[in-house]
Amino acid sequence: MRVLIAEDERMLADSIAEGLRAEALAVDVVYDGDAALERLGVNDYDVLVLDRDLPVVHGDDVCRAVAESDALVRVLMLTAAVTVPARVDGLRLGADDYLTKPFAFEELVARIQALGRRARPAAPPTLERGGIRLDPSRREVYRDGRYVRLARKEFGLLAELMRADGAIVSAERLLEKVWDEHADPFTNTVRVTLMKLRRKLGDPSVIETVPGAGYRIP
Numbered sequence: 001m002r003v004l005i006a007e008d009e010r011m012l013a014d015s016i017a018e019g020l021r022a023e024a025l026a027v028d029v030v031y032d033g034d035a036a037l038e039r040l041g042v043n044d045y046d047v048l049v050l051d052r053d054l055p056v057v058h059g060d061d062v063c064r065a066v067a068e069s070d071a072l073v074r075v076l077m078l079t080a081a082v083t084v085p086a087r088v089d090g091l092r093l094g095a096d097d098y099l100t101k102p103f104a105f106e107e108l109v110a111r112i113q114a115l116g117r118r119a120r121p122a123a124p125p126t127l128e129r130g131g132i133r134l135d136p137s138r139r140e141v142y143r144d145g146r147y148v149r150l151a152r153k154e155f156g157l158l159a160e161l162m163r164a165d166g167a168i169v170s171a172e173r174l175l176e177k178v179w180d181e182h183a184d185p186f187t188n189t190v191r192v193t194l195m196k197l198r199r200k201l202g203d204p205s206v207i208e209t210v211p212g213a214g215y216r217i218p
Contacts, residue, residue: 050075076108141158160173
């Protein structure tokens with residue numbers, strides 16, 4: 001899952017990003033509404049965590065722009081306002097969910113994960129294919145009943161391949177969904193991570209390389 005955080009309180013934004021990355025999410029951060037619109041225009045995000053009181057371009061205007069576009073990104077609006085009318089206004093602008101500050105980080109993660117599931121076609125809570133069982137909520141992977149301990153990026157990469165349900169996923173798509181905007185598009189990090197993932201999953205290999213196209217779990 002790829003998340004964009006638009007929050008002008010830099011320490012809060014960076015802290016949220018660090019926590020979400022520890023949950024195996026790809027996270028980009030901006031500190032004003034204009035930068036948020038720019039990122040939304042070039043990247044495919046699953047969830048936008050949007051502070052309502054952003055500078056340059058107000059969060060309300062960012063939310064309105066997302067609602068009027070054909071983007072599939074889900075919007076979680078953050079605000080210090082606690083009144084019911086304020087929350088209702090935010091939802092009427094097009095926000096999918098609302099969270100008031102201060103908030104518990106565990107609740108933020110749960111809400112982002114719930115919105116992320118709504119941003120893509122419905123999938124079962126546990127993904128199974130080729131003898132692999134992957135539980136996204138518990139971050140657990142089993143191969144033929146054997147527990148497999150994976151690093152965060154290995155888990156994220158495997159999850160994207162499992163969600164594709166046998167379809168080919170390009171290296172560019174994997175880089176976009178599992179890493180963040182700082183990843184070098186010319187790097188071999190996807191190939192290296194796949195090599196480590198294959199080794200941990202063991203033989204016979206379940207991840208197939210399709211020359212010139214990408215990877216899949218048939």
